[in-house]
Amino acid sequence: MSAEMRRLLIVEDDLGLQRQLRWAYEGYAITAVGDRAAALAALRAEEPQVVTLDLGLPPDPDGTSEGFATLEAMLALKPDTKIIVASGHGARESALKAIAMGAFDFYAKPIDIDTLGLIVARAFHVHALEAENRRLAARIEGETALGGMLTAAPEMLKVTRTIERVAPADVSVLLLGASGTGKELLARGLHDASPRAQGSFVAINCAAIPETLLESELFGHEKGAFTGAIKTTAGKIEAAQGGTLFLDEIGDVPLPLQVKLLRFLQERVIERIGGRKPIPVDTRIVCATHQDLDAMVADGRFREDLYYRLAEIVVRIPSLAERPGDAGLLARHFLRRYARQMNAAVTGFAPDALAAIDAWGWPGNVRELENRVKRAVIMADAKQVTAADLDLDHGEAEPINLKAIREEADRRAIRHALARAQGNISGTARLLGISRPTLYDLMKAYDLQP
Numbered sequence: 001m002s003a004e005m006r007r008l009l010i011v012e013d014d015l016g017l018q019r020q021l022r023w024a025y026e027g028y029a030i031t032a033v034g035d036r037a038a039a040l041a042a043l044r045a046e047e048p049q050v051v052t053l054d055l056g057l058p059p060d061p062d063g064t065s066e067g068f069a070t071l072e073a074m075l076a077l078k079p080d081t082k083i084i085v086a087s088g089h090g091a092r093e094s095a096l097k098a099i100a101m102g103a104f105d106f107y108a109k110p111i112d113i114d115t116l117g118l119i120v121a122r123a124f125h126v127h128a129l130e131a132e133n134r135r136l137a138a139r140i141e142g143e144t145a146l147g148g149m150l151t152a153a154p155e156m157l158k159v160t161r162t163i164e165r166v167a168p169a170d171v172s173v174l175l176l177g178a179s180g181t182g183k184e185l186l187a188r189g190l191h192d193a194s195p196r197a198q199g200s201f202v203a204i205n206c207a208a209i210p211e212t213l214l215e216s217e218l219f220g221h222e223k224g225a226f227t228g229a230i231k232t233t234a235g236k237i238e239a240a241q242g243g244t245l246f247l248d249e250i251g252d253v254p255l256p257l258q259v260k261l262l263r264f265l266q267e268r269v270i271e272r273i274g275g276r277k278p279i280p281v282d283t284r285i286v287c288a289t290h291q292d293l294d295a296m297v298a299d300g301r302f303r304e305d306l307y308y309r310l311a312e313i314v315v316r317i318p319s320l321a322e323r324p325g326d327a328g329l330l331a332r333h334f335l336r337r338y339a340r341q342m343n344a345a346v347t348g349f350a351p352d353a354l355a356a357i358d359a360w361g362w363p364g365n366v367r368e369l370e371n372r373v374k375r376a377v378i379m380a381d382a383k384q385v386t387a388a389d390l391d392l393d394h395g396e397a398e399p400i401n402l403k404a405i406r407e408e409a410d411r412r413a414i415r416h417a418l419a420r421a422q423g424n425i426s427g428t429a430r431l432l433g434i435s436r437p438t439l440y441d442l443m444k445a446y447d448l449q450p
């Protein structure tokens with residue numbers, strides 16, 4: 001709890017005791033009040049993590065009714081507050097009642113300062129643990145999606161939700177995105193979320209295999225089918241029987257092989273090279289490419305009929321630069337991972353590194369980020385990884401000017417709304433959720449015409 005100030009609220013109507021308690025603690029920001037109204041006001045204003053509450057408050061200083069009412073109101077206002085109640089001697093019953101109502105603990109009067117100090121310290125500790133738990137739970141929910149994919153960007157969360165939705169249906173999926181954006185990770189996530197999860201996930205990068213070998217890789221070959229075919233070998237398609245076949249860089253498959261792939265997709269049987277008997281294969285196809293397949297279809301480099309077989313669902317994956325905030329998030333994740341594996345002395349990023357990570361355009365996307373962080377963790381000779389360790393220390397980071405960014409966003413939204421409302425000012429204001437005068441002011445400021 002070092003980052004957050006520890007705030008303690010003392011609710012006690014006996015001013016002498018109040019003063020005594022004030023001086024009993026060290027390291028807390030203390031507020032002391034004497035009645036219910038002041039206690040609730042302090043709870044709202046200060047948000048103390050821990051409260052000590054005397055049950056005997058005015059107008060019922062000798063009973064407990066006002067104390068219980070205060071306890072109830074405080075818990076209703078901020079249920080995570082740790083409230084420790086003081087019960088007069090012999091008042092075990094009221095102490096138990098307070099606990100049943102949600103108090104954290106109780107102490108008996110007359111006060112033993114040391115004992116109370118321990119109870120208060122423990123209450124802060126428990127509060128901090130609970131807060132940390134909530135924070136972690138929220139993080140896990142918000143940031144990891146679909147098979148270990150890490151993201152907090154709405155653009156990417158939309159992609160993972162789409163994939164989760166199409167996973168159960170046996171449709172072919174085409175993933176479009178630049179290199180290193182996580183296409184294979186998503187394909188694997190799709191497989192894991194599909195009814196074929198028990199089958200195997202077989203990936204093949206069509207660009208990484210020479211054209212002459214690609215056919216044999218995909219379809220397999222019989223012994224003696226060509227020079228060097230010393231034994232019968234099953235291809236990747238067969239290996240994906242009952243599972244998912246991920247064809248990465250599908251745009252790199254040469255035309256003659258596209259014909260063979262199409263035939264497989266139509267008939268769901270393959271023939272190994274040099275083989276004569278058709279082998280039925282039941283597999284789901286997921287493909288990916290960084291190329292513009294539409295353009296390739298248009299100029300005849302990719303078969304249109306194959307495209308429609310492969311692209312029953314098309315999912316576009318945003319580049320890392322299009323997911324604001326994700327670069328920093330992923331960088332911290334990779335730093336933790338590689339520090340654990342390779343250089344435990346490294347504990348985090350220096351401020352200049354974080355600024356550089358945010359400003360860099362990441363042409364190689366997540367793969368580039370992972371590689372830079374990995375190398376930096378190995379190279380770093382201090383506890384903190386610097387921009388220089390990441391090899392990102394050239395030039396000034398582009399300044400972030402919130403005003404300019406907001407203006408640009410305002411202009412864009414107003415132009416869109418004007419177009420949709422066909423220049424009608426009332427309609428435009430309604431679409432934007434602002435008043436007509438506000439819209440006029442903005443249009444004047446930005447020099448926009450209806």
Ligand SMILES: Nc1ncnc2c1ncn2[C@@H]1O[C@H](COP(=O)(O)OP(=O)(O)OP(=O)(O)O)[C@@H](O)[C@H]1O
Nearest residue numbers: 148149150151178179180181182183184185366367
């Ligand atoms: N959102 C993410 N969270 C965690 N790790 C990620 C994420 N995106 C990508 N990665 C990791 O980055 C690396 C590259 O991802 P992947 O291989 O899936 O990209 P790709 O788009 O298939 O790349 P290519 O087209 O170059 O094959 C992998 O190590 C992957 O685990």
